[in-house]
Amino acid sequence: MVLAGSNEVLVRWQVYARELSVRTAYATADFAFWSGGNVLLWPVGGTDLPAEIVVGLPAAWSLAAGSAPVSTSDDGREARFSVRDQDQAVDTPCLAGRLEEFEVAVAGRSHRFVEVGRAGLAPPQSYREDLTAVLRASAAVFGGEPPFARFTFLTLFGERGRGGLEHMDSAALVAPRTTFAPRSSYEDYLALVAHEYLHAWNVKRMRPREFEGYDLECENHTELLWVAEGFTAYLDDLLCLRAGVTTPARYLARLASHVDAMLVNPGRFRQSLAEASFDAWLLLYRPDESTRNATQNYYTNGALAAFVIDAAIREHSSGRHTLDDALRILWRDTYAVGRGYDHRDVCSAISAAAGTKLDDFVDGLTRGPFDPDLTSALGLFGLRLELVDDDTPRLGVRFDAQHTTIAAVQDGTPAERGGLCPGDEILAIDRLRVRPETFASIWTACAGAGRAVRVLLAREGLLREHDVVPDHPTSGKARITSVAEPNESQCAHRRAWLGAMPLGNSTASDD
Numbered sequence: 001m002v003l004a005g006s007n008e009v010l011v012r013w014q015v016y017a018r019e020l021s022v023r024t025a026y027a028t029a030d031f032a033f034w035s036g037g038n039v040l041l042w043p044v045g046g047t048d049l050p051a052e053i054v055v056g057l058p059a060a061w062s063l064a065a066g067s068a069p070v071s072t073s074d075d076g077r078e079a080r081f082s083v084r085d086q087d088q089a090v091d092t093p094c095l096a097g098r099l100e101e102f103e104v105a106v107a108g109r110s111h112r113f114v115e116v117g118r119a120g121l122a123p124p125q126s127y128r129e130d131l132t133a134v135l136r137a138s139a140a141v142f143g144g145e146p147p148f149a150r151f152t153f154l155t156l157f158g159e160r161g162r163g164g165l166e167h168m169d170s171a172a173l174v175a176p177r178t179t180f181a182p183r184s185s186y187e188d189y190l191a192l193v194a195h196e197y198l199h200a201w202n203v204k205r206m207r208p209r210e211f212e213g214y215d216l217e218c219e220n221h222t223e224l225l226w227v228a229e230g231f232t233a234y235l236d237d238l239l240c241l242r243a244g245v246t247t248p249a250r251y252l253a254r255l256a257s258h259v260d261a262m263l264v265n266p267g268r269f270r271q272s273l274a275e276a277s278f279d280a281w282l283l284l285y286r287p288d289e290s291t292r293n294a295t296q297n298y299y300t301n302g303a304l305a306a307f308v309i310d311a312a313i314r315e316h317s318s319g320r321h322t323l324d325d326a327l328r329i330l331w332r333d334t335y336a337v338g339r340g341y342d343h344r345d346v347c348s349a350i351s352a353a354a355g356t357k358l359d360d361f362v363d364g365l366t367r368g369p370f371d372p373d374l375t376s377a378l379g380l381f382g383l384r385l386e387l388v389d390d391d392t393p394r395l396g397v398r399f400d401a402q403h404t405t406i407a408a409v410q411d412g413t414p415a416e417r418g419g420l421c422p423g424d425e426i427l428a429i430d431r432l433r434v435r436p437e438t439f440a441s442i443w444t445a446c447a448g449a450g451r452a453v454r455v456l457l458a459r460e461g462l463l464r465e466h467d468v469v470p471d472h473p474t475s476g477k478a479r480i481t482s483v484a485e486p487n488e489s490q491c492a493h494r495r496a497w498l499g500a501m502p503l504g505n506s507t508a509s510d511d
């Protein structure tokens with residue numbers, strides 16, 4: 001609306017807010033969450049203009065807007081905050097509702113936790129101490145004064161889902177409200193907190209060169225998400241260990257779970273970590289039936305890359321330096337002098353921490369097929385990777401939920417060799433009718449390794465029969481265990497990496 005006789009333009013818009021995620025918008029009678037980039041309009045050519053954002057509130061609600069100071073009207077029905085430009089508005093996630101809040105102090109800064117949706121499910125007694133310990137360990141990675149005045153976590157506890165979105169001085173988290181038990185699920189949440197918090201340094205400030213002037217109108221590609229996300233994903237679990245909220249055995253079980261994911265991902269031989277980073281906008285967030293065969297995940301495989309790089313730095317520097325030092329060097333040489341980093345900067349920082357040139361090693365991990373030498377890296381700590389054989393005959397497919405319709409066929413498996421395709425609905429095995437709830441037992445009963453079974457399926461409305469020869473997986477579930485008698489050097493490296501706690505039985509359990 002253009003007002004006559006004035007140079008003002010009034011624009012009204014409505015936003016459909018029905019997606020509960022940290023990057024979109026959601027509003028019900030229970031609470032409202034929105035990410036600024038999802039709901040706010042800014043004048044073209046005026047993205048550096050400041051704004052005051054006014055939010056009308058139902059009775060008894062309050063508003064948290066990232067770490068921005070919010071002022072509320074006397075009757076509590078209107079809250080407002082200011083932003084200096086569009087960037088800050090996009091970087092200020094908002095949560096409104098009947099909010100639960102508490103603060104903890106770490107590294108001389110206030111850290112506010114604002115939560116909705118717990119529905120009476122209580123966290124452990126040690127919740128605040130655990131969060132404090134995790135934040136303290138995280139802030140210590142880069143050391144010094146935290147680069148923000150105050151930090152805020154906005155957490156949406158819901159029915160399901162897990163994820164986070166980092167901002168300059170806040171983070172939005174989604175987690176299941178049942179996350180506080182069992183212990184493994186609680187530690188998963190603490191690792192998410194560590195992950196998003198560490199991003200305040202790694203990626204919100206120290207960032208790939210391509211993200212220096214982020215263009216909000218289009219996808220912004222970089223080959224370096226294995227640093228921004230992979231290094232962060234490696235450290236988030238490790239920070240829980242350093243904080244004392246998990247044990248070495250459970251930490252190693254989480255590392256082994258990344259190995260499990262890698263072993264069923266043939267795409268890592270087709271696409272490098274650098275390419276996976278570059279294609280994030282196209283592939284990672286738009287998965288389809290070919291994802292595992294054609295691509296790789298720069299989070300979990302990036303975490304394994306970070307682990308072998310950490311081990312290499314520790315080995316070459318005789319235990320004097322670690323991946324943390326490489327990150328601090330990268331910070332000092334790029335963000336601290338006002339620029340983004342490129343691949344060479346990352347290699348230089350890693351090499352400087354190691355005290356020897358590791359460029360070829362890093363290139364090999366990130367610019368070609370991904371096949372990290374985990375045996376050597378674990379060997380430094382007197383650990384080894386065991387693959388526990390699975391004696392269930394393998395088919396090599398994933399089904400749609402609640403169906404026997406194939407969602408994906410893994411390359412190099414009996415299903416692929418037998419000509420099965422995504423979209424095929426399996427109806428019978430050796431003439432025995434299968435249903436979602438009986439498939440596993442019928443498959444296991446019929447499928448002896450080396451003997452063909454007859455699969456009846458429907459494809460595009462036509463019945464077909466295929467002979468499939470099951471096999472046993474060449475690699476079963478990964479487990480990281482101690483070698484029988486680690487030597488002195490291995491013990492020293494292990495202590496420096498995993499702390500002084502005894503490793504115990506390294507087949508981790510959920511206790």
Ligand SMILES: [Zn+2]
Binds near residue numbers: 195199228229
């Ligand atoms: Zn992340």
